[in-house]
Amino acid sequence: MPRSSREKSALTRSRIIDVAYQLFIDNGYNATPMREISQKAGVTVGAIYNHFETKEDIWVAVIRERHPYHDILPLMDTVKGDSIADIVRSAARLLVQELLNRPDLFNLMFIELVEFKAVHVPDLYEAILPHLISLQDIFAGKKGRLRNFPPAVLLRSFVGLFFSYYITGVLLKNLPSVASSEAVLDQFVDLYLNGILENSGDLSDNPV
Amino acid sequence: MPRSSREKSALTRSRIIDVAYQLFIDNGYNATPMREISQKAGVTVGAIYNHFETKEDIWVAVIRERHPYHDILPLMDTVKGDSIADIVRSAARLLVQELLNRPDLFNLMFIELVEFKAVHVPDLYEAILPHLISLQDIFAGKKGRLRNFPPAVLLRSFVGLFFSYYITGVLLKNLPSVASSEAVLDQFVDLYLNGILENSGDLSDNPV
DNA sequence: CCTACCGATCGGTAGG
DNA sequence: CCTACCGATCGGTAGG
Structure with missing residues (x-):
């Protein structure tokens, strides 16, 4: 009371x-x-x-x-793994688990884009950026070698991966051939890992 | 008159x-x-x-x-190249040239998502799908070997690539370190090509 | 925190 | 009787 x-x-x-x-x-x-x-x-x-x-x-x-990053970013700090592939994959899994069945983050961002032309986005930077930047340090000293992409591109494409998966899933949800599933998300992540890692093997043949 | x-x-x-x-x-x-x-x-x-x-x-x-796909899809049918990498790269270039300086497609889709919950999206399928499916045939017999991803995943992640690039660009446009540029888009495409191709070399070291 | 109300504007429709 | 269109106004609702 x-x-x-x-x-x-x-x-x-x-x-x-x-x-x-x-x-x-x-x-x-x-x-x-x-x-x-x-x-x-x-x-x-x-x-x-x-x-x-x-x-x-x-x-x-x-x-x-109330932005979902309040719940999501702390989760990111708990991500562990021996190799870059493991880290990225478990980060992606954590994100999806939080996001996809509760797509608040996406809706909030789309509303911000459509109805406010993203004018409030800078408000979010100070809260989010420190977490994102620390992600880069996580890769240091892990197994696997990153290709020669700028850190900003690696980060941006990782974030974009989820927008890509979510939006295409919503837009194509009525088509049975593109049904979203955990398997499809794993393939998105594998594609990304193949993209950023040297000698990733062929992850598409070796689903985890 | x-x-x-x-x-x-x-x-x-x-x-x-x-x-x-x-x-x-x-x-x-x-x-x-x-x-x-x-x-x-x-x-x-x-x-x-x-x-x-x-x-x-x-x-x-x-x-x-008036959906921009009326202008974009015919362009896709003109894409040519000897290798899968060339085809994907020139398709991406064409798309970006059409889209990024005239982001109507993205805005229309976001409005449809936010303000209509995507109820009209099925209306677009019959017009768009035939073009997308024919894209898969283009890869047949070209140089380069695709990793073992399902065609639907290849297609969906290709479309998603542009959403990824566009949204992260808008959301982060005020941060100098993630400025959008043709170079950054090329890196997004390289990352995608590394992701889908076997033995892509390291495209990140060999910008075209 | 409420009752009462404002200037204005909304999507849509009347008769002609 | 059709079409395309008009001036005027409908019942309700917006943020404040």
Whole structure:
């Protein structure tokens, strides 16, 4: 039970963000009325404006405070393995496990692209970048030799791998021949590993 | 000059679609008022409803009749080369030349994902699929050996490559270290070629 | 945090 | 009677 009005206010604000997060993901930003947020959050529309100056401020709070990277990045720091291939593969598995059955990250980013032209993306950098950069150090001293790609390209293409898999899966989901599955994701990862590693063998013949 | 009222009607309809196409790409679907479409098209709002029953019908006409694949797919049929690497690379170059400085395709697909949950995507299959499937035949008898990936995975990861490049470029565009450029795209393609080809050499050491 | 309400604008339709 | 289109306005809802 909240004791002070301070705590009560913080709880209300948190409830508004939770409700808005879900509605934005389900319907998009412009298609989510303030009335619906207020009803589902159990407060009046006017009350919301005690916590946020504008509707867009709710969006900013959502991507800052409820963005799935809060759950995902700490997982990345736990990735271990003897070889680069093992590390990349287990990182990919972790990411997929978190992301694909809960595609909030993708929806939030697409809404940000479509409805805001990515203006809030820089807000996310300071939180995400340190984790990404530390990923590069993880490769140092591991088995396997990386081809001569710039680190930024390796990182960017790794992140892009999941967008590639997710978007093509959604766009082609009605075609039986391109059904998404763990096996297909493994093949995407194998293709990526073949792409970045020297002497990767032929991972397509040796699924793990 | 249009002679019959039939021709005039067709021109008006075409003008409405052209205007809506640009506004949807720039602002998204929900953020584009019928008033703005009507003003820019030089007709009244009421007149639009002689050509389309609802606003959503305009969207459907846009993605059916103005989708950039109308320009892109014919280009793909002109791709030639002695080796698989050459073919994939020139296909990628053609695609990028068409797409990256005119990212209509991406925006249309993202709007479709965010604001319509991809319900109209099946409409596009019948037009696009035949071209994609014929791509697989192009590889037959060319120099270079493909790794043992299913054709659907090769195709899907090729399409995904451009989504990967485009989205990560937009999301990270404010970071100088990940600036998009033709060189970076070549590296994405090299990574992909390393990924799908046996004995690709190390393309990252031998930029073309 | 609420009730009550604003200026404006939304997608869509009336009769002619 | 058709088409393409008009000026005016509908019932509801947007953010604030």
